[in-house]
Amino acid sequence: MLTASFHFPKGFLWGTATAAHQVEGNNTNNNWWKWEQEGHTVHKSGLACDWWGGRWKEDLDRAAESGQNAHRLSVEWSRIQPAPDRWDEAALEHYRAILRGLRDRNMTAMVTLHHFTDPLWLSEIGGWETGTVVPLFEKFVRKTVEALKEYCTLWCTINEPNVYALEGYVDGKFPPGQSNVVRPFRVEANLLRGHAAAYRAIHAVQPEARVGFAHHHRPMKPRYSWFPLDVLERNIQFNAINMAFPSGIRSGVMRTPLGNTRIPEAKGTQDFFGLNYYSQDTVAFDLLRPSELFGRRYYPKGSDIAEGGMNANLPEGLFNSIKWALQFNVPILITENGIEDAKDSLRPRYMAGHIHQLWRAVNYNWPVRGYFWWTLVDNFEWERGWTQRFGLWELDVETQARRKRPSADLYAAICKENGLTSEMVQKYCPEAFAGMFPG
Numbered sequence: 001m002l003t004a005s006f007h008f009p010k011g012f013l014w015g016t017a018t019a020a021h022q023v024e025g026n027n028t029n030n031n032w033w034k035w036e037q038e039g040h041t042v043h044k045s046g047l048a049c050d051w052w053g054g055r056w057k058e059d060l061d062r063a064a065e066s067g068q069n070a071h072r073l074s075v076e077w078s079r080i081q082p083a084p085d086r087w088d089e090a091a092l093e094h095y096r097a098i099l100r101g102l103r104d105r106n107m108t109a110m111v112t113l114h115h116f117t118d119p120l121w122l123s124e125i126g127g128w129e130t131g132t133v134v135p136l137f138e139k140f141v142r143k144t145v146e147a148l149k150e151y152c153t154l155w156c157t158i159n160e161p162n163v164y165a166l167e168g169y170v171d172g173k174f175p176p177g178q179s180n181v182v183r184p185f186r187v188e189a190n191l192l193r194g195h196a197a198a199y200r201a202i203h204a205v206q207p208e209a210r211v212g213f214a215h216h217h218r219p220m221k222p223r224y225s226w227f228p229l230d231v232l233e234r235n236i237q238f239n240a241i242n243m244a245f246p247s248g249i250r251s252g253v254m255r256t257p258l259g260n261t262r263i264p265e266a267k268g269t270q271d272f273f274g275l276n277y278y279s280q281d282t283v284a285f286d287l288l289r290p291s292e293l294f295g296r297r298y299y300p301k302g303s304d305i306a307e308g309g310m311n312a313n314l315p316e317g318l319f320n321s322i323k324w325a326l327q328f329n330v331p332i333l334i335t336e337n338g339i340e341d342a343k344d345s346l347r348p349r350y351m352a353g354h355i356h357q358l359w360r361a362v363n364y365n366w367p368v369r370g371y372f373w374w375t376l377v378d379n380f381e382w383e384r385g386w387t388q389r390f391g392l393w394e395l396d397v398e399t400q401a402r403r404k405r406p407s408a409d410l411y412a413a414i415c416k417e418n419g420l421t422s423e424m425v426q427k428y429c430p431e432a433f434a435g436m437f438p439g
């Protein structure tokens, strides 16, 4: 029996998000391909989901048939500009075909211009470590937007600049594999300069564009709220990870625990706030971690944790992240949310729980306009290769066969209903029912 439903406003965007290197395959001309060949990743991306070979068509059919009305994808810089003095018009035409494919399926396109990968030629001259990159990125953005503007007005300049800086320059899991205290903030400052230049370039080419970036947000709480060092450390970590880039856009000054950088041209350069939320951290002071500014982030014992321990199911963190993002005074899009779970045993309750929290936010009339699930089909998970499975569809990497997981049906039901009902929760994740529909 239908006892309750949580509905969303008309026109709400429901989609999934993907990234070029994770789905296209054979992206041989970027720094990640090189990183994989050098043995830094569990597996190599290889054919990935073979989108470059044309399988985007069948996957977008899957998305459209499941009621999704939007899709977020990224373009690969190294394909569009294989060398500093060369544009590949065929690559641009390929992306135009995909975007036409979205239009044919009545799906709104959101295009990300930078999602973790850099052309080899760029990384050879220092990537984002120096300001040289800024006019180069701007040129690439201008060329790409010029070519794709017929099909897209929703642009994400850069995906998760904080993760790019942290993984590449603190944890060393992403190329160039460094571990440094100061450099990550320098890199992030250049990403911010690039974002600001891209924002203006996009608006110059397409005045009606809506432009933002995708921020990886981590709500955090101290291990012990009575222990001043944990509280201090929580604030340091929070500011380092969550505030640097957004503070620069808000005020033109990028604020970090290691000092402030004036980037006046960044002020006001976002038309929406793109929020990626996966999980939230507990933070403890840890003397043994100087390169992480003396902080340890973890999930408390007993958390509902996914295989591999990368994400915990903490749906209220999404509500709190949205609440936090209100301070930037622009509409909000959830540009990523999802969980790794090959067996699909946790994913349905993760999905229902997070969409319930999303509904709570929307019902406060907070300006959330859409939601992109990460991701459609299992894709290449960076240094973790194929060990983590985020897809609504399972991918057999050898045969390229796709197999639907139960969560795909749950998400389809949500998209088609434009809401979440008690029947869906009862059917797909009865263990979450009592918490969501008390009484």
Ligand code: BGC
Pocket: 019, 159, 160, 163, 216, 276, 336, 374, 381, 390
């Ligand atoms: C990234 C994706 C990645 C996902 C899951 C996000 O931080 O934007 O590229 O696949 O996390 O790990």
